[in-house]
Amino acid sequence: MKRRICLVVPTNRECSATLAEVMAEAEYAERHHDVDVHLLVLDSSDDFTSHAKTLADARTVHHLDETHQREFLRQVIGRAGAAGPARLLDLLLPDRCSYGACTDRAFLIAAALGCESVHRRDSDLYFQTYAGEKVFPIHAELAALGRPAREVVADEDRLDESRRDLTVAMVGASFVGDMSVDVEDVREADGYYDLVSLWAAPGSTEAEKRALVEDSFTGSAPFDGDHAVLSVVDPMRVDMHNISFHGLHEKVPLPPATDTIGSDYFLIHVAHRAGLPGVLHNRHIVNFHTGERKTDAGFLAYQMRFAKFILSMYYFHFIYQRMTTDDPADIAAIVRASARQPQEPNETQARLMERAYRTLGGRFAGVADRIRDHRDVLLSEARRDIEDYADLIDAWAGLVAAARETPLPHV
Template sequence: MKRQICLVVPTNRECSATLAEVVAEAEYAEHHFDVDVHLLVLDSSADRTGHAKVLADARTGWHLDEARQREFLSRVVDRAGVAEPGRMLDLLLPSKPSYGACTNRAFLIAAALGCESVHRRDSDLYFQTYAGQKIFPIHAELSALGRPARDVRATEDRLDDSRRDLPVAMVGASFVGDMSVDVEDIRDADGYYDLVSLWAAPGSTDTEKRALVEESFTGSAPFDGDHTVLSVVDPMRVDMHNISFHGLHEKVPLPPATDTIGSDYFLIHVADRAGLPGLLHNRHIVNFHTAERKSDAGFLAYQMRFAKFILSMYYFHFIYERMTTDNPEDIAAIVRASTWQPREPNEEQAHLMERAYRKLGGRFTGVADLIGQRRDMLLFEARRDIEDYADLIDEWAGLVAAARATHV
């Protein structure tokens, strides 16, 4: 029987051109590997007509709007018998944007479809072309994902011998093109360092902060031939719009935090801290910024998500520093413990962030004003998101098991 895999694109915008590229990637995977690809589009956009036309060309396509997603999730939550079904449903499908929650829905739907792996792309990408051919990441993913690490051939092998009997849990790469976080316009501005360095781990030296700022959100070199590294993958080398998981996503969910960037990167850190085998490749996607993000409303919404990301790192740094396993119970305990920290250090981060935005001037002054107005709420939400995440981890095994027994 062929392997069942799930190739997913979450979107809340018109992205027919991207979907056409991903349909081609699905066809490539089925032609070159012994797999059945379930192409899943989780669609929150206002007009889905163009998407439906593109997906009509997919052999096995699942095009689910939020109503259909909610109906499926309601049955999963009911079957799982969770303690607070209404709250759990809200964490899986919140009313506000959540990168983590939309990917969690993909994980559950993939389980329902009998898929052993999930391969995620985003709506603001296309694939590189090299020697007249599209460079599909799924080629590298399917060559290694789920296989015992000892059987995987790579250009470079840096994996410790003690890890070789474990399956490859994650395969990923990065991007070329626009910065993954939309701060490109201010890279040379006075105040850029002050802002971006705020996501550094506590205790980082000035040299470490400057290296982080230089490296942050900048992507990789264009494709010039396949190069792969078998190792425990450095989280700074991969991005969530070019990632795939085997097994790990059914153990631990992603943080369901709303109105923040970065909430969907947690499993990359789990794989790293637990020492799970991974494959890093160079089939990078091409990232681009949509026109909506540059509008006044889009700019302000995005910058506030970035602000909340910085405040969330107070908790995530605590977690990453202590996490050494992919055991869900251990991770949930560390996640909860992170919320017991005093709030004062994060209050200082909010103050420094407001000052950094004001230093940037122009329309960034409006971001500074909004941070000042919403400061207490942002701090409260950053902590509440982590508390919600601990509760979701507790219920995740039951939700995955229920999903496996639920029809889409």
């Protein structure tokens, strides 16, 4: 029987060109690997009809708008008998942008479809071309994901012997093209270092901060032939628009934080801190910035998501420094301990962030004003996001089990 896998694209924008690229990747996977690919498009955009036309030729596609996603989640939450069903529904399908929540929905739908792995792409990408052929990440993912680590053939093997009987839980790569966080036009400006260095872990040396700033959000080298490394993967080397998981996503969900970039990267850190085998490959996607991102409204919304990311790192660094396992109960306890930290250090971060944005000038000064005017709300939301996450972790096993018994709504 063929392996059943889920290739997912969450979107809140027009992305027909990207969907066509990912359809081609699904077709490639089925031609070259013994898999049954279920293409899942979680569509929160106003372009559902045009996307549906693009997807009409896909062999196995599940194209769900928010109404159908909500119907599915209600059934799953009800079948799970979870406490606070209305709150859980709000966490999994909030009325604001949440990168983590949309991917959690994909995890649950993949369970409903009987898929053993999830392969995530984003709506603002296309694939590299090399020697006249598209460079599909799924080729590297399917060569290793879900297999015992000692059976995986890689160009480099850096995995400790004690890890070799474990299953490869994650395969991923990075990107080329535009920076993953849209601050490229101010990289050389006064204030850039002060802003980006704010996401460094507490206690980082000046040299460590400068290395982090230099390395942050900048991507990798263009593809020039396959190269895969079997190891415990460094989270700085992979991106969530070019990632795949086996097993891990059914144990631990992603943080459902709203209006916060980076909220969907948590499982990469779980895999790293728990020492789970992974493969880092070089089939990087091409990242691009959409035109909407450059409008005044799009610019401000995105920069505020980056601001919330910086405030969230106060809590996530606490978690990362203490996490040593992929056990959900242990992680939930650490997450709750993180939420109990005093808020004063994060208040300092907010002041420093406001100052850095103001130093950048131009449109960034408007971001500084917004941070100043909404500082208390941003700080309280950052803490509440962590508290919400602990509760979602507690409910996750029951939700995944219920999802396996829940049919998708007919579209």
